[in-house]
Amino acid sequence: MATAHTRTLSRLMIAPSVVMLLAWMAIPLAMTIYFSFQRYNLLNPSRRRFAGWFNYEFFVTDPAFFAALTNTLVLVGGVLVITIVGGILFALLLDQPIFGQGIVRILFISPFFIMPTVSALIWKNMMMNPVFGIFANIAKSLGLQPIDWFASVPLLSIIIIVAWQWLPFATLILLTALQSLDSEQRDAAEMDGAKPVALFFYITLPHMSRAITVVVLIETIFLLSIFAEILVTTNGGPGVASTNLTFLIYARALLQFDVGGAAAGGIIAVILANIVAIFLIRMIGKNLEA
Amino acid sequence: MGSIRLESVRKVFGDAEVIPGVDLKINDGEFIVFVGPSGCGKSTLLRLIAGLEDLTGGKVLIDDKDVTGNAPAKRRLAMVFQSYALYPHMSVFNNIAFPLKMAEMEKTAIDKKVRDAADTLNLTDYLHRKPGQLSGGQRQRVAIGRAIVREPVAFLFDEPLSNLDAALRVNMRHEISQLHHQLNTTMIYVTHDQVEAMTLADRIVVLNEGRVEQFGSPLQLYQKPSNRFVAGFIGSPMMNFIEGPTAAEHDAHTIGVRPEHIIVSKKKGTWSGVVTIAEHLGADTFLRVECGAIGTITARASGEFTVGYGDTVFLTPDSKKTYRFDKNGRTIGHRPQQADTTGNQKTP
Amino acid sequence: MARAMGLRRRIGFTFLAWGIGLIVFFPIFWMLLTSFKTEGDAIASPPLLFYAATIENYLEVLARSNYFKHFMNSVIIAGGSTILALIVAIPAAWSMAFSPTKQTKNILMWMLSTKMLPPVGVLVPIYLLFLQWGLLDTKFGLTIILMLINLPIVIWMLYTYFKEIPGEILEASRMDGAVLWKEIIYVLLPMAVPGIASTMLLNVILAWNEAFWTLNLTAANAAPLTAFIAAFSSPEGLFWAKLSAASTMAIAPILILGWFSQRQLVRGLTFGAVK
Structure with missing residues (x-):
């Protein structure tokens, strides 16, 4: 509700954002689509020509693609399970009356603010190093053989690092949702004779379900693009054991300079992300009506 | 000066025609109240005058100048909002000074004007406070102060008292009324409360579904409502409406009698019925009486009238003050000013 | 309880x-x-x-490496992208919060959807464009990219904060004779200071820690701390104490900012879906 004058102004004021985001999204995306149909290698740019579906075929039939796709799904799924389950438990814990709650919250939330390269290096060196790392030392003191984390279970190692980074996010959001639960509702359920376990499954969990969905969707968007942690720790290896789709495309583009192949991979990644994004946008869109 | 004229003002939001077309002429110095049920378009009409909304059609003239396309600030109007709309980050002084600063007035002149306004409104001790530290009534006064320093040609009030508690509301009502007498500036006041309308207005505009049902002085509306809607809206408790054979006896589709125009007796009367609710207020007694085929009638008895639940009483309507309405709700018989928009007479 | x-x-x-x-x-x-x-x-x-x-x-990290240069790169890139994003986003958020149209919701949703675009999807063209325009390994290029990737979050956060400011107050200022830029500067922005500060804080954190574009589009010259630290993964990897010192210096400012911005994190990263 406003006058035509303010409406015109408001269009003008929104225009820069819209134009910029449109340029940011549409132009590169169009270029990616275009390149994906070109045979184009930066090492040999003169031999550039139309390639049809070749790049897609080549990318998809590459055994590395299948491995990367599986790794991506395992990475996303593993981190989601750990962060959601852990996040719910931690949120329930932090919702209890605790001495020094503020400080405990800070302890829990801190990993989220550590830049990915730093957290990957801390874990790679000081935690998971097979000789000098904390885990190795613990294993030795228990008389066990230390694990060479990045050589024997590279994907699991990365899942642990990424889960450590995202657990605070899940905890914080679920805690916020938990704290917005109307205490009268809980009191009423208790008056109705609900025991703590029933209270959790019938009142608390349904109340958090929306927040859980949001966490799942947002984390998925970010987790599909995990990159720095892999680059710094395993470089995708050994072999392609810890290569995800993002890393595979990066390697195609900036290590092998295969523009066409990387572009085809990029489009596949966009399609995957879109499947998640559609759900997320619907969720948030519903919230807008309120 | 501050005469305001609306010429076939129309407003459409999307598919909804909120104001189908209103003509109105408001004289300089008049206190006009827009009253009507919620959603009747009274606030929209006010915002159209203020320039906060665009007209879909028609014209707004202030002092005979067409201001339809002008920005709010160019119309020389001041508005007091329902939520007061004070600037929370500014002191009372700066709130009142804001319109003057926007007009790029000189600093010493601003200072003097703000202090004068604060003086009139008893705000001098609060000038350095933030709105958050004030009571509801004080905030209201700051909002009024901000309006008066601009010396506008007219004041617009959008339900300014609805956020106050009952006692304060009566107080502020008196203050606004006094302010009008002091300033003698045109005021347009929107409310859904017919008591506020009756007590404040020189003339009242009764709105319903975006149409002006009637425009006249409070007593005109009370004595000569032009239709059933106005008759029902003005007056408290509400006028009784009776349809069917009883109305047919009067050659009407519906007849209406105000509770205060019914004589209540324990012995005899035109209608008889059983009391279902008796409210003894001391000065008055309000009864709800179940009168069989006629329906439920509200009646007022002056002073203390000792009946209670289940008692039988007799009611006699004052035939001189019985209103008759046709099928479309229009008043039959006397010819009241129908939606008088010429506004030539200024009724005190 | x-x-x-x-x-x-x-x-x-x-x-x-x-x-x-x-x-x-x-x-x-x-x-x-x-x-x-x-x-x-x-x-x-x-x-x-x-x-x-x-x-x-x-002392050794400060003396032997270009730590300070990379630190300044981080400051310039994170700070610059945040300020640019705010300049573009404040008018947009004003417009959507106080003068919404039928398309406002769709525009917001569409902006959100740009955030969903996986960076690898546009890595190739952005890299090539940067190569062509000479923007590779420049602070300017990276600042623009980080501004664009965080712009949707900034607009959304500001939008949700602005929505909480009653429109009547802005209308009052219009009645009081404020033209648009005065309305925004004297009335809206002072009232929205807490929201704007939170938005800035979160955006600085996100930009500071961004590690896809910073790693792929920079080399020695414009590398912010994320890329500087990543370089430790190779030979200096064995010098843990120095690595730790450099890391500590890289994360300390943001960790402290982060402690202050927990709440905003929830609002910003969930696009207001969890409050």
């Missing part, structure tokens, strides 16, 4: 929460501890909890 909670229960939860909290925090704590060790102490087995502390590592 209305009901009296047993003190014993409270102490139990306190121990549990602190215990888990310390485990979660341990890697950061260990990094901090290691940063004050000599390289020899850093790889001692069993690990040393008590040792003779030294600030040698910090």
Whole structure:
């Protein structure tokens, strides 16, 4: 509700954002689509020509693609399970009356603010190093053989690092949702004779379900693009054991300079992300009506 | 000066025609109240005058100048909002000074004007406070102060008292009324409360579904409502409406009698019925009486009238003050000013 | 909570929460501890909890590497992208919050959807464009990219904060004679200071820690701290104490900002879906 004058102004004021985001999204995306149909290698740019579906075929039939796709799904799924389950438990814990709650919250939330390269290096060196790392030392003191984390279970190692980074996010959001639960509702359920376990499954969990969905969707968007942690720790290896789709495309583009192949991979990644994004946008869109 | 004229003002939001077309002429110095049920378009009409909304059609003239396309600030109007709309980050002084600063007035002149306004409104001790530290009534006064320093040609009030508690509301009502007498500036006041309308207005505009049902002085509306809607809206408790054979006896589709125009007796009367609710207020007694085929009638008895639940009483309507309405709700018989928009007479 | 909670229960939860909290925090704590060790102490087995502390590592990192340059790169890129994003986003958020049209919701949704675009999807063209325009390894290019990737979040956060400001106050200022830019500068922005500050804070954190574009589009010259630290993964990887010192300096400012911005994180990253 406003006058035509303010409406015109408001269009003008929104225009820069819209134009910029449109340029940011549409132009590169169009270029990616275009390149994906070109045979184009930066090492040999003169031999550039139309390639049809070749790049897609080549990318998809590459055994590395299948491995990367599986790794991506395992990475996303593993981190989601750990962060959601852990996040719910931690949120329930932090919702209890605790001495020094503020400080405990800070302890829990801190990993989220550590830049990915730093957290990957801390874990790679000081935690998971097979000789000098904390885990190795613990294993030795228990008389066990230390694990060479990045050589024997590279994907699991990365899942642990990424889960450590995202657990605070899940905890914080679920805690916020938990704290917005109307205490009268809980009191009423208790008056109705609900025991703590029933209270959790019938009142608390349904109340958090929306927040859980949001966490799942947002984390998925970010987790599909995990990159720095892999680059710094395993470089995708050994072999392609810890290569995800993002890393595979990066390697195609900036290590092998295969523009066409990387572009085809990029489009596949966009399609995957879109499947998640559609759900997320619907969720948030519903919230807008309120 | 501050005469305001609306010429076939129309407003459409999307598919909804909120104001189908209103003509109105408001004289300089008049206190006009827009009253009507919620959603009747009274606030929209006010915002159209203020320039906060665009007209879909028609014209707004202030002092005979067409201001339809002008920005709010160019119309020389001041508005007091329902939520007061004070600037929370500014002191009372700066709130009142804001319109003057926007007009790029000189600093010493601003200072003097703000202090004068604060003086009139008893705000001098609060000038350095933030709105958050004030009571509801004080905030209201700051909002009024901000309006008066601009010396506008007219004041617009959008339900300014609805956020106050009952006692304060009566107080502020008196203050606004006094302010009008002091300033003698045109005021347009929107409310859904017919008591506020009756007590404040020189003339009242009764709105319903975006149409002006009637425009006249409070007593005109009370004595000569032009239709059933106005008759029902003005007056408290509400006028009784009776349809069917009883109305047919009067050659009407519906007849209406105000509770205060019914004589209540324990012995005899035109209608008889059983009391279902008796409210003894001391000065008055309000009864709800179940009168069989006629329906439920509200009646007022002056002073203390000792009946209670289940008692039988007799009611006699004052035939001189019985209103008759046709099928479309229009008043039959006397010819009241129908939606008088010429506004030539200024009724005190 | 209305009901009296047993003190014993409270102490139990306190121990549990602190215990888990310390485990979660341990890697950061260990990094901090290691940063004050000599390289020899850093790889001692069993690990040393008590040792003779030294600030040698910090001095050496500052002296031998270009730490300061990369730190400034981070400051310029994170700060610059945040300020640019705010300049573009404030008018847009004003427009959507106070003058919404039928398309407002769709525009917001569409902006959100740009955030969903996986960066690898546009890595190739952006890289090539940057190559062509000479923007590779420049602070300017990276600042623009980070502004664009965070713009949707900034607009959304500002939008949700602006929505809480009653429109009547802005209308009042219009009646009082304020033209648009005065309305925004004198009335809207002062009222929205807490929201704008939170938005800035979160955006600085996100930009500071961004590690896809910073790693792929920079080399020695414009590399911010994320890329600088990544370089430690190779040969210097064995110098844990120095690595820890450099890491500590890279994360300290943002970690502290982060502690202040927990709430905004929820609002910003969930696009207001969880409050």
